[in-house]
Amino acid sequence: MARLCPHCGIKSRFDSVFPSGIGKNCDDENGFHYIERCQECKGIVYSIWNVDLDAPVYKPVISHEGTYQKEKEDEEATPAEKFSYPFILMNPPITISDSFEKSFVEGVKCLNVGAPFASVVMFRKCLQIIAEDKGATKGTLKEKLESLSVSGTLTSTLESISTVIREVGNDGAHPNEFEPSIDDAKDILDFLLLLIDQIYILPEKAEKLRARRTSSIK
Numbered sequence: 001m002a003r004l005c006p007h008c009g010i011k012s013r014f015d016s017v018f019p020s021g022i023g024k025n026c027d028d029e030n031g032f033h034y035i036e037r038c039q040e041c042k043g044i045v046y047s048i049w050n051v052d053l054d055a056p057v058y059k060p061v062i063s064h065e066g067t068y069q070k071e072k073e074d075e076e077a078t079p080a081e082k083f084s085y086p087f088i089l090m091n092p093p094i095t096i097s098d099s100f101e102k103s104f105v106e107g108v109k110c111l112n113v114g115a116p117f118a119s120v121v122m123f124r125k126c127l128q129i130i131a132e133d134k135g136a137t138k139g140t141l142k143e144k145l146e147s148l149s150v151s152g153t154l155t156s157t158l159e160s161i162s163t164v165i166r167e168v169g170n171d172g173a174h175p176n177e178f179e180p181s182i183d184d185a186k187d188i189l190d191f192l193l194l195l196i197d198q199i200y201i202l203p204e205k206a207e208k209l210r211a212r213r214t215s216s217i218k
């Protein structure tokens, strides 16, 4: 299974460093520990995978038409990565300010060390910097998002995504009843990246393509 390499940043495949290719099951239940090497950059990664030992064995079968099929869906048999070192450090996909970059990187670092409260607070701060960068400078973050919705910068989908980043960020900062988990913090990062894609990256790409098209039409 290809996954993001923390060394080269490429979605790569990994080879087990041990000749057997089998990880060792250590103290934690169903946790298989691997030392692996990235096929792209040869960087070494230590990872722990959850493997369901009770899951049925999946083997390919030949159907009556002679085509190759799997007995079960691949997804069911896919083990889940629990831990990987070095951590994947991600830089923000856009440059707004020093503060934005620091907050984004710190939010990802918090995710990597299992600190979801701090992580969602940082991602909320990123949202605030984005809102201000897009011209909403007055009022609370809630009011800023509302004004961006009125001006059309945020579609209704983006407004609801922004609202959840703001609310869960508040839950991380204050003693609220909802306590964000690591999975919640990962979702918040996904939402933040989606927001950045929609309001910065895609419009710029479209503009560049439009410019190339215009210049080629005589």
Ligand SMILES: [Zn+2]
Binding pocket: 005, 006, 007, 008, 009, 010, 012, 038, 039, 040, 041, 042, 043
């Ligand atoms: Zn690599």
